[in-house]
Amino acid sequence: MVSYSDSEVKIFHPLCEASLNWALKNLSLEKEYEVLHHQYTGTLEMDYVVRNIHTKKYLCVVEVKRTPADVQSTRYQIQAQSYVQMNEPENEKPFYILTNLEKLISFRYESGKPRVYQQMLLPGLEDVCDFSKDDEKEIIKKLAAIFTRLLDAFRNGKYKYFTTLEQFLAYMNSIVADDKRWKSSMAMLMYEYIRGAFRAVRRTEFKYDVHKFHNDVRQVCIEVNSVDFDGIFAYNSAKYLPRLTMPVSIFADIYKYGNINISGDSIADALHDMISENKRHDGEVATDLELAGLASVLARMSNGPLAAGKRICDPAAGSGSLICSSINVFNAKPNQLQANDSNPKLIEILSLRLGLSFPKIIAKPDVPQVTSEDIINMSKADFNDVDIVLLNPPFVAGINCVNRKVPFYDKIRTLKGSEAMTKVGQMNLGAVFLETVCYLANPGTTIACIFPKAHLTERGEEAIAFRKMLIHLFGLHTIFNYPGEGLFDSVTEETCIFVGKVLQRANDVLVYSSDVKVADIDLHDLQCVAGGYSRTDFMPVFPGVEARLFDWTELNDAVEDGWRMVCSEMGEAIQFIESNINRCTRLTNITKTTKVYRKGRAGVDGGSDLVFFDSIPALYQKYEKYVTLEEGMRNAKSNDFKLKSGDSKFLNFNGVGTHLAAEIAKDYISLARDAKKQQRKVKTASEWETIAKKDGQVKFANNSVLIPTKTRRSGRVHLSNIPLYVSTNFVVFTYPSMCEAEIIASYMTTVFYQLECEVMCKSHAGVRKGEVGDVVTTHVPVFRSISPTDISKIQAEIPNIEFLNLNDPRVSKTDEIWAEILFGPNAKACLDNAQRLLRFLANRRNRCNS
Ligand SMILES: C[S@@+](CC[C@H](N)C(=O)[O-])C[C@H]1O[C@@H](n2cnc3c(N)ncnc32)[C@H](O)[C@@H]1O
Structure with a gap:
């Protein structure tokens, strides 16, 4: 017997596939159409498609879920719809089906009817079988019979839209802001819904059609409240209208809907979506x-x-x-x-x-x-x-x-x-x-x-x-x-x-x-x-x-340091870091290599398009001649390891005369508004000046290493031999000499350092986030332990450094040199392991967004 807690792929999918194939056989269409499992549309994986063998176009998409509530869930219906929407050029017909084998709803996508309930086809929710009575054979037989009817209807355009919820939801949407009307309407409408649902299970408590109550909301409440549903029917004159007239046709539709959707799941889902739309x-x-x-x-x-x-x-x-x-x-x-x-x-x-x-x-x-x-x-x-x-x-x-x-x-x-x-x-x-x-x-x-x-x-x-x-x-x-x-x-x-x-x-x-x-x-x-x-x-x-x-x-x-060990995917990498990185005598915690480090500050209080002065062309062109601009690094997008300049021109307001500064800030306000930059809180010109002056106080000396705070696919690290103003997109470590900065930064581009970052930083929505608190836990080379010969080897490779593609890291000469220096005879094994683990963790981190 099938149960709701069985695996979708292992138990539900094979039964669905068998039924679809049986339906094609019933229609003698096996040579025209095929049933394909787990086809991709973009990055989304569809459970099943019925595809024309000759044209390779889809007749319909079938999405399988586990429970009847899933089938009635608006969100799953939207998920299935999105497949058909994305497939558009490859569709023979835009039909989709959502089923848990026990229940089924069919839909036809139409851009002019954007909501899923508008795309639902008659007869709405269909009963296929009953898991508590039917075995697998019976389920396949019953589902195949429905698929046979549907595939035939899809091919021959024999479908009708089921429009019952449309008017109801449009009506509720129109009164959502009026609490009394909402409660009173819900009482009247849900009376009919519950009457329909009760009738389907042969309960006869509510004999009368709602019209019998002549718009008397209180009477309706009294009728149902004797059974349950206090949340809808506990009448209170302060919260309800005494009488309410509503469009008559909604009642018939909502009764019908309740009669075939007994659970209330789909109506709850659709209303919840409406109520919480702006409150996510x-x-x-x-x-x-x-x-x-x-x-x-x-x-x-x-x-x-x-x-x-x-x-x-x-x-x-x-x-x-x-x-x-x-x-x-x-x-x-x-x-x-x-x-x-x-x-x-x-x-x-x-x-x-x-x-x-x-x-x-x-x-x-x-x-x-x-x-x-x-x-x-x-x-x-x-x-x-x-x-x-x-x-x-x-x-x-x-x-x-x-x-x-x-x-x-x-x-x-x-x-x-x-x-x-x-x-x-x-x-x-x-x-x-x-x-x-x-x-x-x-x-x-x-x-x-x-x-x-x-x-x-x-x-x-x-x-x-x-x-x-x-x-x-x-x-x-x-x-x-x-x-x-x-x-x-x-x-x-x-x-x-x-x-x-x-x-x-x-x-x-x-x-x-x-x-x-x-x-x-x-x-x-x-x-x-x-x-x-x-x-x-x-x-x-x-x-x-x-x-x-x-x-x-x-x-x-480990409460202070975090529970990385409970993320099983990290287990092997943590072990690798512990035995090879933390214990390596030539590596040390990064805070032992310099005390001069902090996060970039430019733009932290907003206004990065003011201080990175070439961001707004009109402002830049107007004042360029009157101010001295310095190098600034705003975005973590550059593919250069060694920075000869920043990616922006920075204006240090501390060096600008009072009058000019005020003028620039004033112009900035109007130009930024024109450029449609949303300011959450409107600031005055003098507030902007104060912010910009603060940003101008933090300039990073040359010999700095810039580590992006947000990393997705590219293992970027920059080495700067010029002074820079830096945005909050980087954490910066500054060293006493260029040579030392070069050695540290070169190591940071390797699979070893990037792997440690994957473990020590946090992952959020596909992005690796490394704030100062995370980066300070990582390890880098002890500069004085590197021999002059090794330093020369590393420096010789600097012009060739390219950032790792973390999702498919390739071992570079720099990786090999560092592996040799750090791990001697184990170099090859360590490199192979680090490369494998880095690839695994990076793909796990951002596979949802790849
Ligand atoms: C993530 S949703 C819960 C979803 C719900 N468990 C479900 O099954 O769909 C969080 C809910 O908390 C409710 N909420 C927020 N603040 C609350 C509070 N102070 N007291 C009670 N509920 C609250 C919100 O209205 C929202 O519906």
Whole structure:
């Protein structure tokens, strides 16, 4: 039997392929069309395409998912649509299908109907089979029958659009800003939706068509509220309109929609998208469904079955993807679910979705608890019966949530009696949210939390405080790492899952690392692993997933430096660095080679196009004759190892007369505005002057080595024998002599140094980020230990230095010379290893963006 936790690729895909082939056979089209697995369109991988053998054009794309909720998820529908959109020149027809084998929806892409719900074809969501009754053979047979009908219809233009949601969503969009109208409309419309869904499962509570209530909102609320759905129907005259007239046709459509989409998932998804459209930067992002399933399984592995009377809570539940994924995993009853979100517009969606997760049995008093509170207004009593918290907190960078964090810190102080552990620097809102939840929940509560992975390895004071909170308060016992590929929003922020038990210190922390996409992790296998983990290396525990146990003390000891060791992909490289780089007597920590280092400062407070004076042509041309310009390095784009000049002309305002400086700053304001440069905060001319003067105070002497702070593919390092003003795109180390700077910089271009940077810096959205705090942990040659002969050899190669392509590093003569100097007889082996590991890490880091 197939189950929702089986691997997509191993179990679901072969059944889909067999059904498609069977359908082609039924239509006698095997010689005309072929079924192809995992075809690429751009960098996206499509599960299946049906392709014309002769013209090589696509008849349709088929995307396979695991659960019915996935099929109804707007985001997965958009994913499938994007394949067809990208394929455009190669399409015979623009059809696409989304299926989990049990349910299926077909679509036809049309640029004039840009939303996926406008592209949905009749009959909408189709029932294919039932995993609880049908075996693999039966599934293939039933799916093949539907594919046969669809492929025939696609070829012969026999399709009709299913337009039910269109009018509904357009209407809701038009009233989104009017709270009373929104609530009242939702009550009227969701009455019809729920009536349709109930009718599909043969429930007859709501006999009357909504028109019977003559626009009486309160009466409608009374009818449904006797069953459940408080979030929609708990009438309150302050929040609802007493009566409401609406376009009649919407009701018929929404009833029909509810009748075939019983779960409420797709309507929740579509409305959530609308509500949170402009709030993504505030952390209002729905949890990926696959990830939600994994988090629930990990929570269950930590907690065991849910005891009677105990609850699962998501205190920042959004539209409910995460908490709904726990229902099957825990076999939870309706009243064991507790969902809260501070956005009041989500309460109806949560209420609908949670209630309709139990369409056959939902009835008071056994109903989920749905609230719309700011978490800081919740109390410990709200978490009394909660054994499990599932959490995907709002991620907002510290600098953008300074005021939002204040009440959280106050709340933690009240609950804890002292200051929050996360009250440090520019802490991310998500971390402060998590700490608040830890103090609200009872000691011993299992929390499974989806969180940005960078916090495992970063060295900033915020990440250190966060890690301390994880091991001392959160009770961290499991970390699950997975590739960012295939998940929504993965490109901006790679995440992982932490599982802990509040205030219960674990002796060991188990770290899983998956090489396969989250969708392909076999959740059965995961739950069946019965110990036997290695303490020294990551070892496979089932196909595609490795695990390793770490002593709690090991993580505690490394809390300041970061937990690179828990990223299994780093394991071999860390070992390589420890045995070959850290122990090599001819290499030393870079801070022992010079005390003169800092990050470039030009532009740190904005205005880099003012100080790098040739950025705005009109400003430059007007004043060029009246000012003395110096060399500046603004962008990390040059391919020259040795810089004979900067890439920009820098204007040091400290050397410009008062009158002229004021004039330039004034012109800059109007020209920068004309050039459409968005200034977040408008500054006056004199403020710009002050900023520019500060930038002019930091000039780097010659004999400097410039290391870019952001690196994607090219292992750039620059050597400068002229004085320079440098932007924040570089960290700069200055040496007493040109010769010493040349030797150090030459080494930095090698596979050895670039590999160490891959390990020691952090990876974010495909970019290697190396701030001063990261670069100071790296190692470079001890200059005086290099013989004059070796120095000559190195210098002779300097004109030939080309930067490494990190994704495909080629060993250069400079690499060979350094390997020989540093590792003697082991030179070749060390070079081969460093090259291999560098390639592996760089491709892993930026494969999502390649
Ligand atoms: C990443 S989303 C959660 C997604 C959700 N778990 C799901 O399954 O789709 C974060 C949520 O936190 C909510 N939120 C932000 N601040 C909050 C607060 N102070 N109290 C409660 N919820 C909050 C946002 O409205 C947003 O829906």
